[in-house]
Amino acid sequence: MTADATFAPAAADRWHEAEHVLRFGRPLPGGAVELRWRGAALMGVVNVTPDSFSDGGAFEHPRDAVAAGLRLVEQGALVVDVGGESTRPGAAPVDDDEEMGRVLSVVAGLVAEGVVVSVDTRKPRVAEAALAEGAALVNDVAGLRDARMVEVCANAGAPAVVMHMLGDPRTMQADPRYDDVVADVTGYLLAAAERALAAGVPSVVLDVGLGFGKTVEHNLALLNATGALAAHGHPVLVGASRKSFLGRVAGVERPADRLGATLAAHLHAARLGAALLRVHDVEPHRQALAVAAALEGRA
Ligand code: HH2
DSSP states (O other): OOOOGGGSGGGGGGTTTOEEEEEOSSOOTTSOSEEEEESOEEEEEEEOOSOOTTTTTOOSSHHHHHHHHHHHHHHTOSEEEEEOSOOSTTOOOOOHHHHHHHHHHHHHHHHHTTOOEEEEOSOHHHHHHHHHTTOOEEEETTTTOSHHHHHHHHHHTOOEEEEOOSSOTTTTTSSOOOSSHHHHHHHHHHHHHHHHHHTTOOOEEEEOOTTSSOOHHHHHHHHHTHHHHHTTSSOBEEOOTTOHHHHHHHTOOSGGGOHHHHHHHHHHHHHTTOSEEEESOHHHHHHHHHHHHHHTTOO
């Protein structure tokens, strides 16, 4: 894809009309080979982990997680992101089999209901198994650094969310440093995207990875650079939901209490051209985006 003026930061007054496209190399459950939407769409989060930072241990049984995912779709999520490994700072890794045991039945249950599912994993084997269960795309917080992940996505005709992370979750928040955070992260994402597309991945979504090896200042600079990243022509995903940098800025200790801070960050990103917002709270985001879009251009 080439840069498109509709994604330029100067087009902030048209953010809610800007069209975004995600191409698939195989048909989605309803037969379509692309998703098309205007403005910022919502990716709802279903974490089937005992230890996620804001919502771990929420589900006793896979059917509860499927029901939660279906609720997110009813509330307006375009995609449901299913994850089986916490990547919060300091989290211990989970092995492939354990992660598959957590996510595969939830992925299959949602796919059976016609939901567009992304699997949030950095493990090629887990991604491959989830794609075989009908997941539509892969959300790789390791930013496709494992070449086998690129191969898995290309073979399945699945788009990839390429997220930037400095190091790994165990160590990423220990004194993160960049020469120029926006330039470094952008450079990484564009190079990874180019490699993936050249290898046959049908399309990519770019994500700066808020909180993944970033200080508060780094996160704020990256959020403000959403428009510049979007100008490269790939859909941009922003995931600020409940993150600790928002807690630091707004003075809110508990992640689940950070909805107000999350909405402010995500509306800002939407106005700068974000195509997808990864959120725990879909309904409040739907409301906020609807009002922001209705107000646009009326002042
Ligand atoms: N953030 C988290 C997990 N996956 N994927 C993308 N693309 N972007 C993000 O910002 C992102 C992500 C962390 O949030 P959460 O899933 O709620 O927590 P945990 O990793 O503890 O399960």
